[in-house]
Amino acid sequence: xxxITDQKHIMLRVEEKYVExxxxxTLFFNHALSFKPGQFIMVWxxxxxxxxxxxSLHSKERFAITIEAKGIFSKKAIALNKGDLLxxxxxxxxxxxxxxxxxxxxxxxxxxxxxxxxxxxKLDKNTIFIHGAxxxxxxxxxxRFDMERLFCTDDGSFGHKGLVTDLLxxxxxxxxxxxxxxxxxxxxxxxxxxxxxxxYNIPCQVSLERYMRCGFGVCGACVCGKxxxxxxxxxxxxxxxxxxxxxxxxALLKSGKDVALxxxxxxxxx
Amino acid sequence: MTIQFLGKILxxxxxxxxxxxxxxxDILERVYENGCGLVTMKxxxxxxxxxxxxxxxxxxxxxxxxxxxxxxPGYLNMENEWKDLEKRDFPLIASIYGGSVRExxxxxxxxxxxxxxxxxxxxxxxxxxxHGMIFGVNLQSSHDVxxxxxxxxxxxxxxxxxxxxxxxxDIARAxxxxxxxxxxAINTVGPGMVIDIESKMPVxxxxxxxxxxxxxxxxxxxxxxxxYKAVNIPIIGLGGISTGKDAxxxxxxxxxxxxxxxxxxxxxxxxFQKVTLEMETWLKGHDLSMEEIIGAxxxxx
Numbered sequence: 001x002x003x004i005t006d007q008k009h010i011m012l013r014v015e016e017k018y019v020e021x022x023x024x025x026t027l028f029f030n031h032a033l034s035f036k037p038g039q040f041i042m043v044w045x046x047x048x049x050x051x052x053x054x055x056s057l058h059s060k061e062r063f064a065i066t067i068e069a070k071g072i073f074s075k076k077a078i079a080l081n082k083g084d085l086l087x088x089x090x091x092x093x094x095x096x097x098x099x100x101x102x103x104x105x106x107x108x109x110x111x112x113x114x115x116x117x118x119x120x121x122k123l124d125k126n127t128i129f130i131h132g133a134x135x136x137x138x139x140x141x142x143x144r145f146d147m148e149r150l151f152c153t154d155d156g157s158f159g160h161k162g163l164v165t166d167l168l169x170x171x172x173x174x175x176x177x178x179x180x181x182x183x184x185x186x187x188x189x190x191x192x193x194x195x196x197x198x199x200y201n202i203p204c205q206v207s208l209e210r211y212m213r214c215g216f217g218v219c220g221a222c223v224c225g226k227x228x229x230x231x232x233x234x235x236x237x238x239x240x241x242x243x244x245x246x247x248x249x250x251a252l253l254k255s256g257k258d259v260a261l262x263x264x265x266x267x268x269x270x
Numbered sequence: 271m272t273i274q275f276l277g278k279i280l281x282x283x284x285x286x287x288x289x290x291x292x293x294x295x296d297i298l299e300r301v302y303e304n305g306c307g308l309v310t311m312k313x314x315x316x317x318x319x320x321x322x323x324x325x326x327x328x329x330x331x332x333x334x335x336x337x338x339x340x341x342x343p344g345y346l347n348m349e350n351e352w353k354d355l356e357k358r359d360f361p362l363i364a365s366i367y368g369g370s371v372r373e374x375x376x377x378x379x380x381x382x383x384x385x386x387x388x389x390x391x392x393x394x395x396x397x398x399x400x401h402g403m404i405f406g407v408n409l410q411s412s413h414d415v416x417x418x419x420x421x422x423x424x425x426x427x428x429x430x431x432x433x434x435x436x437x438x439x440d441i442a443r444a445x446x447x448x449x450x451x452x453x454x455a456i457n458t459v460g461p462g463m464v465i466d467i468e469s470k471m472p473v474x475x476x477x478x479x480x481x482x483x484x485x486x487x488x489x490x491x492x493x494x495x496x497x498y499k500a501v502n503i504p505i506i507g508l509g510g511i512s513t514g515k516d517a518x519x520x521x522x523x524x525x526x527x528x529x530x531x532x533x534x535x536x537x538x539x540x541x542f543q544k545v546t547l548e549m550e551t552w553l554k555g556h557d558l559s560m561e562e563i564i565g566a567x568x569x570x571x
Binding site: 008009011042044046047049050051085087089213214215216217218219220221223225226228252253254255256257258 | 475
């Protein structure tokens with residue numbers, strides 16, 4: 001049975017806010033959270049809404065979430081300041097399966113960096129870390145890690161001009177051997193990372209996003225094929241992904257209607 | 271532990287409660303594969319409906335409170351799902367709701383053409399302004415909606431009742447008189463409310479919501495007991511059932527099948543096979559059969 005007492009909602013005040021760039025900010029909380037990289041919490045702004053956010057920084061007494069201003073909720077969240085009150089439930093979900101052995105690659109796209117950051121900090125220093133963003137300004141936590149990062153941007157303002165998948169494939173074809181690839185970012189990007197991994201026979205873990213309500217696997221809002229994203233995921237490995245016909249194709253709207261992923265994301269970003 | 275229910279053979283008496291998981295063929299199939307004898311779709315409404323804003327579901331430790339608010343694509347917007355469900359190899363209850371007798375009838379007629387094994391009418395949801403519970407607390411409206419739906423469908427009809435009825439036995443009898451083939455009880459209890467004292471605000475966006483989980487089990491047991499006394503049709507008993515002993519208890523109150531909802535949270539998606547196994551063990555240890563204990567708590571002395 002789960003430890004349910006850890007998953008009741010608690011109220012916290014924002015301890016510190018760090019503006020990452022024009023569209024991203026990180027909110028810090030002084031609270032000890034039992035947590036595994038890749039897990040998420042439900043964040044409630046009283047009177048506004050409640051949404052899932054991954055933990056982007058974690059230590060014994062402290063944790064943080066990083067917010068990208070996109071929709072109504074995230075624009076309110078990014079405007080919060082030190083002392084503001086919000087509620088959290090969780091952490092929920094499975095988190096990444098952290099392998100101690102073998103050579104790893106981490107592939108982050110945009111805000112997909114957030115769940116990967118605490119993971120990267122648990123991996124060994126020779127992990128290959130590929131990080132893509134729209135522009136140089138959108139690269140999150142530029143100075144946070146002490147391992148080498150390979151960068152790419154959509155506009156070429158920093159690093160390679162192009163996609164993270166270009167860089168991953170380049171690493172593989174240049175002779176690097178990987179035993180595990182971890183990825184988070186836009187679903188199309190993760191799907192392409194998964195496909196590359198399948199081609200070269202590398203196990204892969206991706207972190208999926210779907211509209212969520214309960215966060216603990218009962219309401220069914222986030223089902224993706226046979227998987228319940230909030231409970232079985234959000235991290236799924238190659239075996240589950242191979243059978244997941246909704247991966248990169250379909251998602252449920254708030255009403256439960258299943259639609260093409262493009263329609264889902266245009267609704268989510270409102 | 272096969273059991274016959276309204277002419278269908280089920281592999282066991284476990285039922286997935288409406289509103290839990292039930293959002294697609296694939297997840298319903300997984301629930302079935304995890305030992306559930308009969309699965310229920312999320313309630314289908316007359317028009318597209320998003321449900322309420324979050325927070326919609328909160329765990330209280332001893333149960334949950336929810337006001338998801340009947341989200342539904344609307345009965346005319348589910349073609350993909352119906353296509354998948356036509357090919358199913360598991361028994362299915364399609365749950366429906368409406369805002370008027372006419373709407374219930376409209377949805378029911380269409381859904382019946384998609385050939386679920388059973389239709390359940392939800393006249394008991396506490397989480398919507400105009401749907402559900404308002405029908406289930408009144409004798410006349412319960413009777414009206416059941417007889418109207420019964421006229422337009424050709425699969426057996428289950429009616430899901432609310433514990434908020436003044437006398438749930440009377441409501442059940444009115445439904446039976448109107449042609450219901452089975453009763454499902456209970457829907458969530460309440461509505462209740464949880465206020466966060468730091469923000470001084472109700473936590474649920476809809477402010478109030480229905481209670482479920484272990485804390486409501488005594489209410490469910492009492493309701494099923496009252497219904498069993500009042501009607502001759504079978505009862506799907508649910509409300510806070512999470513173990514084999516809970517299941518035995520509600521069967522002794524009068525249930526023929528046992529629904530599971532919130533316990534998916536506490537014991538995982540395979541709760542159905544766990545509870546079935548625990549029931550079998552208990553029955554074997556007491557040298558009893560399932561049939562022998564249905565309504566066993568009604569004997570005098």
